[in-house]
Amino acid sequence: MTQEAHVTQGPLTTEAGAPVADNQNSETAGVGGPVLVQDQLLLEKLAHFNRERIPERVVHARGAGAYGTFTVTRDVSQWTRAKFLSEVGKETETFLRFSTVAGNLGAADAVRDPRGWALKFYTEEGNYDLVGNNTPVFFIKDAIKFPDFIHTQKRDPYTGSQEADNVWDFWGLSPESTHQVTWLFGDRGIPASYRHMNGYGSHTFQWNNEAAEVFWVKYHFKTDQGIKNLTQDEANRLAGEDPDSHQRDLREAIERGDFPSWTVQVQIMPAADAANYRFNPFDLTKVWPHEDYPPIEIGKLELNRNPENIFAEVEQSVFSPAHFVPGIGPSPDKMLQGRLFAYGDAHRYRVGINADHLPVNRPHATEARTHSRDGFLYDGRHKGAKNYEPNSFGGPHQTDRPLWVGSAVTGATGDHAAPSHAEDSDFVQAGTLYRLMSEGERGRLVENLAGFIAKVSRDDIAERAIDNFRQADGDFGKRLEAAVQALRG
Numbered sequence: 001m002t003q004e005a006h007v008t009q010g011p012l013t014t015e016a017g018a019p020v021a022d023n024q025n026s027e028t029a030g031v032g033g034p035v036l037v038q039d040q041l042l043l044e045k046l047a048h049f050n051r052e053r054i055p056e057r058v059v060h061a062r063g064a065g066a067y068g069t070f071t072v073t074r075d076v077s078q079w080t081r082a083k084f085l086s087e088v089g090k091e092t093e094t095f096l097r098f099s100t101v102a103g104n105l106g107a108a109d110a111v112r113d114p115r116g117w118a119l120k121f122y123t124e125e126g127n128y129d130l131v132g133n134n135t136p137v138f139f140i141k142d143a144i145k146f147p148d149f150i151h152t153q154k155r156d157p158y159t160g161s162q163e164a165d166n167v168w169d170f171w172g173l174s175p176e177s178t179h180q181v182t183w184l185f186g187d188r189g190i191p192a193s194y195r196h197m198n199g200y201g202s203h204t205f206q207w208n209n210e211a212a213e214v215f216w217v218k219y220h221f222k223t224d225q226g227i228k229n230l231t232q233d234e235a236n237r238l239a240g241e242d243p244d245s246h247q248r249d250l251r252e253a254i255e256r257g258d259f260p261s262w263t264v265q266v267q268i269m270p271a272a273d274a275a276n277y278r279f280n281p282f283d284l285t286k287v288w289p290h291e292d293y294p295p296i297e298i299g300k301l302e303l304n305r306n307p308e309n310i311f312a313e314v315e316q317s318v319f320s321p322a323h324f325v326p327g328i329g330p331s332p333d334k335m336l337q338g339r340l341f342a343y344g345d346a347h348r349y350r351v352g353i354n355a356d357h358l359p360v361n362r363p364h365a366t367e368a369r370t371h372s373r374d375g376f377l378y379d380g381r382h383k384g385a386k387n388y389e390p391n392s393f394g395g396p397h398q399t400d401r402p403l404w405v406g407s408a409v410t411g412a413t414g415d416h417a418a419p420s421h422a423e424d425s426d427f428v429q430a431g432t433l434y435r436l437m438s439e440g441e442r443g444r445l446v447e448n449l450a451g452f453i454a455k456v457s458r459d460d461i462a463e464r465a466i467d468n469f470r471q472a473d474g475d476f477g478k479r480l481e482a483a484v485q486a487l488r489g
Helices: 041-051 143-153 164-173 175-184 232-241 245-255 271-276 310-315 334-350 429-438 437-454 459-473 475-489
Strands: 063-072 091-100 113-122 126-133 205-208 214-223 261-270 296-305
Touching: 041 143, 041 271, 063 245, 063 310, 091 296, 126 310, 143 334, 164 459, 175 429, 175 459, 214 271, 232 437, 245 296, 261 271, 429 459, 429 475, 437 459, 437 475, 459 475
Parallel strands: none
Antiparallel strands: 063 091, 063 296, 091 113, 113 126, 205 214, 214 261, 261 296
16 A cells, blocks of 8 residues: 555645745746746745755765564573663654765665665664665774775766776775675675665774673574575676665565565674684674674564655664764774764764754654754754753753763774784685585675676786785685686687
8 A cells, every 4th residue: 555645735835834825927027027036935935945855975875765563572681781782662752864875865775785784773862874885894903994995986077987806906905805895796796675685883883781791793684584685697687677776675675565574683692702702703894703702682673654745754863873872882993983974074064063863763652852952954953951961950850860871991092903803814704705605606696796797807917806805715716717717818
């Protein structure tokens, strides 16, 4: 069943509420004469039209979203004091935005690209944003490299196109990307729909309980629809025939009552384990193998309501990893630390300083109480209340209880690389992933990679890229080298 349109009865008005006498003809100086500047309806309509778009996201511009419900299925109070996770059966309203990473707002959905997974929980203690991807790892481990990485994925400033030279030059010189690139060019690199893929928090986060005990966690959202993917040929055809394929699929599934759902799991690591774990647990290019920390089911996520206006609710939706609630906090993950600033800053630029006051972004189960005032689109909600703290006029005051537990730090300040643990390398988990694949999956992975690497213009860039996969697994590198040579002639 389609979403019913909201119909307002009565006469058409201007933005200020005055009735409109004629919406078909602009005012002129006589019949056939020039248009008059006093026709304020014409000027208002044209000025509004010119401003109907805000800057698109630099990354994750192409997106779709839906509202839903998260339901707790396991008692996790031994690990976190977050109220929305406090008891089995508790439900929390959510909004989930899916996206591609590199494409512009008008790009096709069926492309080889990670999918963004931005989930907002409207909890009674404020909004909690979990911002991840459909992969458990990422290309880089330090946010200082993120602008450079994205520049290689977007349009070259000279050619205006994505360039294979840029992509593979950066990946070849950044061997930490080998694991994620192996994911991306495997079968799961092009999901058949948003409903048929997993989601991940990707980063490591902190949970803390009432006793202030700390645990490190990773989130997994396992699709209940089953994993379905597209081959490169299928995706090429679908992207041309229906660029909106994934957005359409999600909307129509919800319209017909076929609500997509995901089983929510977490991996939990006691804080004391982190220092001596075989991999750096805060390295975004690594996973925690399930045999070390088995996933524990904690809930169910269901999407069951479409937005009524894509611009207002999908494009103006804002997410920040810095939006935590009591019992949940950040980890020393260097990529996460950078995103704590970058996401909020991006939305303050795009949507404005009061973006969090918009209906899709503001808390639904509680009230935001701040001393911030004014700025673009400020709605005057505070009226005559004082705008400072502390004050003796009954205004909001601090709780004296941090949302998360602080971490001990030692050493001198400086531009430090992330700590290396016993089994850390840029290639070991990429090799493990390759060896876990079936023969058919390996063949398609090599074919997908070779087709892209063969497009680079310089032999040294191609050779360096191949060598990263060779270090991950000898057979992987050998097959890829042969496939690239066959295509390059």
